[in-house]
Amino acid sequence: MTAEEVPDDHPRHGSLVTRHRIEEGVEKGITSKQGLVAQGRGEALDYLLGEETVPAAERAERTAVARTLLADHAVVSVNGNVAALCPQEAVSLAEAVGADIEVNIFHRTRERLEAIAEHLREHGADEADVALRGLEADARIPDLSSERAKVDRDGIYSADVVVVPLEDGDRAEALDAMGKDEIVVDLNPLSRSAQTATVPVVDNVVRAFPRMTEYAETLASASDDELREIVDSFDADEALHDAERRIREGFGDGDTR
């Protein structure tokens, strides 16, 4: 059964489509074995979250878009799982907020980088006129070990705002130390990535990206003052606490797996 063959009326349609996409990602060489394990961790946390976008996440998503629209140079970082799960949604978001996409993976191989870039092109990156970065690797994030430090000089290295879904904690901290504003999409509000974020979005990336794209369309005509007001009134700690409370209370509330 491929992702396209899951019946629309299946009670766990979203979850099953997601799982099939990630398995197809492995077959196409864009998702790693570690990516499959990470997918499972996300599934468990999303199950506890009720598999829906909670109000705190909606606020965070709107704020993330406002911050990105104010950026001088924004980059959406895409790894193997994000590419497998929502390639088109990543391209649409980058287009809507005027950001580049940088392919950036934890277990780095040339083949996988190129497979991911190709997958994004198949899902409209060229047509959307979104710059695809990550293959130059001509700059380094300070204080990170070799492979994980590699970035593009014209991409993440010089960006003032980076959108990092499903990011490793070490890298999130190192990007923060470079003074960048980070929009982190992560289902664990206690992860170092979420704790480090300027705007932590505790939501499944497959729900977060389309919603952020919608906000980008709504906020397209907002003035910089209006955008700044949205950003300034956001409280990251409160958003994390709301998500944490929801996960804790959610357990025991829902249907079983």
Place this chain on the structure above:
Amino acid sequence: MTAEEVPDDHPRHGSLVTRHRIEEGVEKGITSKQGLVAQGRGEALDYLLGEETVPAAERAERTAVARTLLADHAVVSVNGNVAALCPQEAVSLAEAVGADIEVNIFHRTRERLEAIAEHLREHGADEADVALRGLEADARIPDLSSERAKVDRDGIYSADVVVVPLEDGDRAEALDAMGKDEIVVDLNPLSRSAQTATVPVVDNVVRAFPRMTEYAETLASASDDELREIVDSFDADEALHDAERRIREGFGDGDTR
């Protein structure tokens, strides 16, 4: 880095060894892609549980052993993840309680069944004189779709007690409907498998099996009356509620990932 190369003093030694074993399981053809995703779900739940055996699980493990020692014919069911994670521990447990092992997998192929059986032999199944079943598939569990219904007539089909770690909910319910007593090892106390179990063990199988083997040695000289008293005084619902409470309260308590 292989499982053997993780430094003993690494703060997340257990978790890293486990993850490497499951990845090696994929390379040996015994763990499926779906198994890797399931491993991730388990990791997230174990993280919430504090990655330790809680008191309710200890009671459940002791009870599980007592029930198994009272069995006419006990079988430990082993799937691809269990085989990858703790092959030797599965063999030791089966030997200690006088049970057979039956290889039983959700995504069934002949190659994977045989790879798992071979892996168990490499980890001492023959020396321990544990009967290895699951390759005959000459009987069927009623009311299950074709591939998942296959079992050995001299194995799970005729057993009165089955130990089913990481079992699918449909199969757990179908085995229950056959009147078998099920010992379920599962990190989600709300899963249908755990809810169906005669004795639900909410613990990581890599911790549960060695501890159950120890209990088997302690209880080896107990009389049937003593064993029956242990079984009769166990409250499955209470054990599940204790685990559920622990997971809910544990979130927000520990270190981040």
